[in-house]
Amino acid sequence: MGILSRTSYIIRSKVNSLLNRAEDPGETLDYSYEQLQDELQNVKQGIADLTTQKKRLEIQKRRLEENVEKHNEQARQAVEQDRDDLARRALEKKKQKMNQIEGLEQQIADLEKKQDGLIEQKNQLQQQIEEFRTRKETMKARYEAAEASARVNEAMTGAGEEMEDISRTIERAEEQTEEMEARASALDELRESGALDNAVSDQSDLDRELEQLSTDSAVDRELDTLKSEMGDGESEETTESTDSVDEPADGDMSLDDLEAEVAESEVDSELEELKEEDN
Template sequence: MGILSRASYVVRSKINSLLNRAEDPTETLDYSYEKMRDELQQVKQGIADLTTQKKRLEIQKRRLEENVEKHNEQARQAVRQDRDDLAKRALEKKQAKMNQIEDLESQIANLQETQDNLVDKKNELQNRIEEFRTKKETMKARYEAAEASSRVSEAVSGVGDEMGDVSRALERAEDQTDEMEARSAAMDELVDTGAFDEMMSDKDAIDRELETGRANSEVDTELETLKTEMGKSTAEAESEAESENGSETASADLDEELDEVDVAEEDVEAELEELKNEDDS
């Protein structure tokens, strides 16, 4: 097969494929039905024209028959008037009209036969059209049902594909969510351990260790200061407690001494009273 033949074959194949996709069977059936109806209408129009022509011939035949009767009457009148010449002329015209009537009758008969044939064909065509219309409607109903079923199947298949896409999208979203949660946990861990600050800092490891040492030293110093302050406060509290205890002891001793002085005074007064009584006696 030559290049041109192959190209022509490919072009025809493509065109045929496009026509097949573009062709709607229901439209084709409707078009065929309309064409048959047009043919039926043409047949009816032909029958109507033939009938009209036959009617014209019949009218012409009636007129000729009227002329024949007229010529008969003319011949009778001429005979009564002894005008054989006129009677002969009237009979000649009558004969000519009779011949024309015969021709018309023959034509009318032919037209009638043709009309009968056309009517039969018209009836046959009309019956075929009715049968075709019934088959057409049945075929259209089947095609529309098949088309609806196909659309439903395609819709269901489309939904299935869409659900598959949705499932895959959910899986991707879940993977991304897990990844984001892992990153968030890692960031929190880096923040808690200070690694994130170390990574963001411009200082090297030695500077960070030195700062850590200085911070620890400052903490130790502050701890010692706190301990010292707390120790001094304890000694002062004990000294104050001892002073309070000493004051209380001295006060108690003084009270005892005062009590003893009071007892001695009472003894002295008692002796003086006894001496006074002795003098009186």
């Protein structure tokens, strides 16, 4: 089989498949019934035409029969007047008319035979049409019942196209819901860990580290000051009880204060260096 033959075969098979799916048995049966009705109407029209033609021939036959009687009367009159020649002519015309009548009678008989045959065909066709109409209505009712049952079963089992679309819609909705729930859970974890606040903040990591370092330095200085105050109090108590250690002069700095000042200056210098690097 050549390429063109195979292509033609495939196209015909596809078209036939499409036609089968598009074909409605109810519409096809109704169309066939209408075709039979048209055929029956054609048969009835043929019978009517034959009847009309036969009536015309019968009218022509009656006219010829009247002429035969007329010619017969003319022949009698001619004989009474001893005009054999006129009587012969009248009888000749009578004979011609009688021959025509015989021909018409044969034609009329043939038409009647055809008419009877058409009437018989018409009766048979009409009977077949009535039987076909009964079968048509029965088949249409069966098809409609089967179609309704199929639709119900498709709706119940979800096999129909609409149910398939609904199922796919539900699946997509479930997937989107699960995705949104996972996103919400992740955002909750980020918010609880503080990462979300850092992500939405306009501070850089370096700014946050410097701020934390400054906070730590302030806490360290306050702690050193607290220790110094507590140490001075203990020192005064010891001096009062022993009177062996001189009180420091006004304006003199303690060792703890000196260490705190040195630490603070070092932290400030480091902060300045970091800021310059950041800029």
